[in-house]
Amino acid sequence: MIESFVPHITKTATYLLLILLLAGCSQFSSRPGAVNFHNVSARYNAYFMAEQDMMEAEFAMKQAYKENYNQLLPILLPMDSVLSLPVKPKLQDAIKKSSIVAEKHQNSKWLDNSYILLGKSRLYLGEWADGLEALRYVYANGRDENDKNNALILLMRAYIIKKDYSNALGVAEYLSQQPLSKSSLRDFYLTKAYLHQQNGEYLTSVAILEETFPLLKKSVETARIHFAAAQMYDQLGQYALANKHYRSVNKNRPSYDLGFYSSMNSLQNDVVLNPKKDLSDIGFDKMLRDRKNEDLRDRVYFTMGLLAEHRKQIPDAVGYLQKAISASKGNVQQKAYTYLQLARINYESLENFEVSKAYYDSALAILPREVPEYVLVADRKRALDSFVKEYAIVTTEDSLQKLAKMNPAALDNRIDAIIEAREKKRIDDEEKAKKAQLAAQAANPQSIANPMLNSNERRWELYDPTLVTQGKIDFKRAWGNRQLEDDWRRSNRPLRSVAGNNPLNPADSLTATAAKVDAGLQKGSAEWQQEHDKLKADIPLTDNQFADSQKKKEDALYNLGKIYRFDLKESHRGIATFERVLTEFPKTQYKDEIYYLLYLSYEDNDQNKGSWKNRLLTEFPTSTYARLISKSTDAAGNSGNPVKEYEAVYQLYSQGNYTTALENIERDLPAYKGGSMEDKFALLRVFLIGKVRGKEAYGQAITEFMRLYPMSVYLPRLKEMQEFNSLSMGKR
Structure with a gap:
């Protein structure tokens, strides 16, 4: 009996001992045994696994991140929720594991680290509010000063990514006064350099990096930071x-692409630093022959183009850049930047605006939306769309007016010379294109037998200005010079087809075409005379036609000046264009507005600014532009509350007190210039003018509003008002 009772006592004692032990290991206990137990459990279970998940996720994101070497490399990689999508399960698991420490190991020394890991995971997933809250919790409640500093460094990085630079600078100022460990000091320096880099303060950023490099070990990451500094x-x-x-990049185990781009950028700088350096000695030919550079040949040609442009060798630059496009093998970003370079050269150096527009179109079609240049390129493309249209009108009317001033015999000879030059150029272009096509197909005979064989390598023509030009040549060869009109295929004009064209045997057709090209129009033939009469019909030979041509030219020049001034941001060209309008059309209807725009275009310290202001106030003292430019005491004493001012004027309008309302709004309108309600006040002014000054003044006010506020939300309404006013005045 006693023997059977002893095991029972032993078993009970064991349970009691275990209960006491567990009670002593409570996560809220400060006893050494309890703390050690939770330290070990937190470190080698939950936190260890969460840390491994984070390391694997960050490695995968670094591998997936695509560097854009045409852009300034960020010192720290972005925390992008899109980039983190493939590793979302890993990050969620890191959140789950690090949360266990917070839930079950409150007295562990790894609690702060777990909260930092938790916050970092949430930032990667785009959960900014939760991530920032976790990091702020560490700063407010953390027990380890080093962990608190690390949380603040990560918090500072989050502020930078959200472009909250003021808060980031505040955190940086605090951290700069704290004693930091070596690893924390390294991370702080990198984050602060990143802050100044993203804020455009490059001198401060590189100064901080110079202090950071001694703290960095050789690695790919150190190599890219050297590249960013360069x-x-x-x-x-x-x-x-x-x-x-750039030389330090190659000393820090860079990736092949990073080493290649650092070498290319260094070569560019060598040429800038040594203007007499012979480009043939740089080694571009060797780079192009290197099989390892097969996918980077477009960048080699791109660099050659940049160096040629730097030395004012514009034709060579264009040739190299076009070779870069041809050599491109899937590097869409590089091709986009090559298109942009060609667009800029054609606009600035060659003034070939239509070709420049085509290259901007091509760049915009393939440029990623997230790059900083996208918005600028889109704006410039839209501006050039309008610019090319107006520029074509000016050049066309200029040419036609010069022809109109010639005597009849000289005019006929000149038209014949134009037709002859056009035909010669068309035939030469066609012959060159066909020879190039024949050479390309001779180098790849399979493409003749099966034209669709390499269709996957073909670019869409509208993306490539070269192919667009070739398409125009082919169209003219088949259809002639056709106007843009309906049913253009039904014209009675005889077609000029290529002899020997046999679709069943494309190789024979190409050979025949290359050997015998269309001879073109023959002088004296009916077709030649038809072309002659068609060109002559466009020339403004009568007074009315010449006046219409002058009006088209005046309007186009005025529009060009505004495009230069507001869209292309080229005030100097805008000034020249506006002054040309005033010179060629002294009685232009746009004179008061042009005076105002010239006043806006000059710098404040330029004496011409005051001159145009005086001319406007002298010649058009009662115009809207004179009121906008005036700094009257009435406007200066305005209450400054546009909403209340508008309500007061509108109340006068609704009460039928139109004259007083108009006087008030015209007196105070300059005070609202540049404000969000400026066009709203201007719209009410239009209504008041209609009530006070009659239909003719009302129509002029509508036209004036449409010129002054082309982007206003009220513009569609104004157009309806203009149409109705025209009908009521019997103009339609």
Whole structure:
């Protein structure tokens, strides 16, 4: 009996001991045994697994991140929720594991680390509010100063990504006064350099990086930071210092692409630093022959184009850049930047605006929306769409007016010469294109037998200005010079087809075409005379036709000036264009507005600014533009509350007190210039003018509003008002 009772006592004692032990290991206990137990459990279970998940996720995101070497490389990689999508399960698991420490190991020394890991995971997933809250919790309640500093460094990085630079600077100021460990100091320096880089303060950023490099070990990440530093020195014009860091890239185990781009950028700087350096000695030919550079040949040609442009060798630059496009093999971003470079050269150096527009179209079609240049390129493309249209009108009317001033015999000879030059150019272009096509197909005979064989390598023609030009040549060869009109295929004009064209045997057709090209129009033939009469019909030979041509030219020049001034941001060209309008059309209907725009276009310290202001106030003292330019005491004493002012004027309007309301709004309108309600006040002014000054003044006010506020939300309404006013005045 006693023997059977002893095991029972032993078993009960064991249970009691276990209960006491567990009670002593409570997560809220401060006893050494309890703390050690939770330290071990937190570190080697939950936190360890969460940390592994984070390391694997960050490695995968780094591998997936695609560097854009045409852009300034960010010192720290972005925390992008899109980039984190493939590793979302890993990050969610890291959140789950790190949360266990917060729930079950409150007295563990790994609690702060777990909260930092939790916050970082949420930031990667785009859960900014929760992520920031976790990091702020560590700063407010953390027990370890080093962990608190690390949380603040990560918080600072989050502020930078959200472009909250003021808060980021506040955190940086606090951290700069704290004693930091070596690893924390490294991370702080990198984050602060990143802050100044993203804020455009490159000199401060590189100064911080210079202090950081001794703290960094050799690695791919160190190599890309050297590359970023070199790029910022390039931005500052410090090319020798930039090359120092480009050389450091290759000393820090870079990826092949990173090493290649650092070498290319260094070569560019060498040429800038040594203007007499022979480009043939740089080694571009060797790079192009290197099989490892097969996918980077477009960048080699791109660099050659940049260097040729730097030396004012514009034709060579264009040739190299076009070779870069042809050599492109899937690097869409590089091709987009090549298109942009060609667009800029054609606009600035060659003034070939239509070709420039075509290259901008091509760049915009393939440029990623997230790159900083996208919005600028889109705006410039829209501006050039309008610019090319107006520029074509000006050049066309200029040419036609010069022809109209010639005597009849000279005019006929000139028209014949134009037709002859057009035909010669068409035949030459066609012959060159066909020879090039024949050479290309001879190099790849399979494409003749099966034209669709390499269709996957073909670019859409509208993306490539070269193919667009070739398409125009082919169209003219088949259909002639056709106007843009309905049913153009039904014209009675005889077609000029290529002899020997046999679709069943494309190779024979190409050979025949290359050997015998269309001879073109023959002078004296009916077709030649038809073309002659068609061109002559466009020339403004009568007074009415010449007046119409002058009006088209005047309107186009005025529109060009505004495009230069507001869309292309080229005030100097806008000024020249506006002054040309005043010179060629002294009685232009746009004179008061042009005076105002010239006043706006000059710098404040330029004496011409005051001159145009005086002319406007002298010649058009009662115009809207004179009121806008005036700094009257009435406007200066305005209450400053546009909503209340509008309500007061509108109340006068609704009460039928139109004259007083109009006087008030015209007196105070300059005070609202540039404000969000400016066009609303101007719209009410239009209504009041209609009530006070009659239909003719009302129509002029509508036209004036449409010129002054082309982007106003009220514009559709104004157009309806203009149409109705025209009908009521019997103009339609």
